[in-house]
Amino acid sequence: MNRSLCIFLIPVSLLLSCLVQHIHATQYVVTNTVPNTPGGQLFDTEIGVDFTLSIMPAINNFIYRVFEESCPEDRRDVPVLNVYISEFPGYAYKTGDNINISASAMYNMYQPRSVSKWMFISVLIHEMTHVFQWHGNFGAPGGLTEGTADYVKVKSGYYRQAYYTKPGAGQKWDEGYGVTARFLEYCDSLLPGFTVKLNKKMRYQYNNAYRVELLGKPVEELWGEYKAKYGNQP
Structure with a gap:
């Protein structure tokens, strides 16, 4: 929807x-x-x-x-x-x-x-x-909160599509902004509503283990698979 x-x-x-x-x-x-x-x-x-x-x-x-x-x-x-x-x-x-x-x-x-x-x-x-947004009482990585804010912006359509970060770009999952927003989209493709569920989990605290709870894999493994899907581009 x-x-x-x-x-x-x-x-x-x-x-x-x-x-x-x-x-x-x-x-x-x-x-x-x-x-x-x-x-x-x-x-x-x-x-x-x-x-x-x-x-x-x-x-x-x-x-x-x-x-x-x-x-x-x-x-x-x-x-x-x-x-x-x-x-x-x-x-x-x-x-x-x-x-x-x-x-x-x-x-x-x-x-x-x-x-x-x-x-x-x-x-x-x-x-x-x-x-x-929720941020685990400020315990969430800054790159994740920035990426989540960009994720919402992308959902709105108010972003410059021709110049915006392409899927697969970036050096690390919590790099922030477009890099992390695109990674969140990838996680959504594995579990519809992943980003929404992650935001809810961060109401009181943050833990990298939330990815294991939601997707069955640690975030580093998910990032590696995401990068491999798009040819490990920088």
């Missing part, structure tokens, strides 16, 4: 007419802390606080659907989720229940300007997944 919400299958211009109506316990707050910078001005002109607030509940719903968290008790309790547009080295990161997005990175990377909303949504899906 395709879990993608309607918003991830249509142009950005139609997003607002296709939002899923749902009451969330989470309050969303968006703050542009650098409105007088080029990146801050780009955010206000091309994206905006109102648009961001309007799309966050739909992204939240999509993440719940991917992780099969239909009941509130299955989900991370996030009373308030903040998104800050600010200046810092890098692109975006999460601290607690706060998402920080670099204004200067947006200004430099959102080209052409007409794709600004599309690119912003892509970043927001990844970072919001970090907020709502």
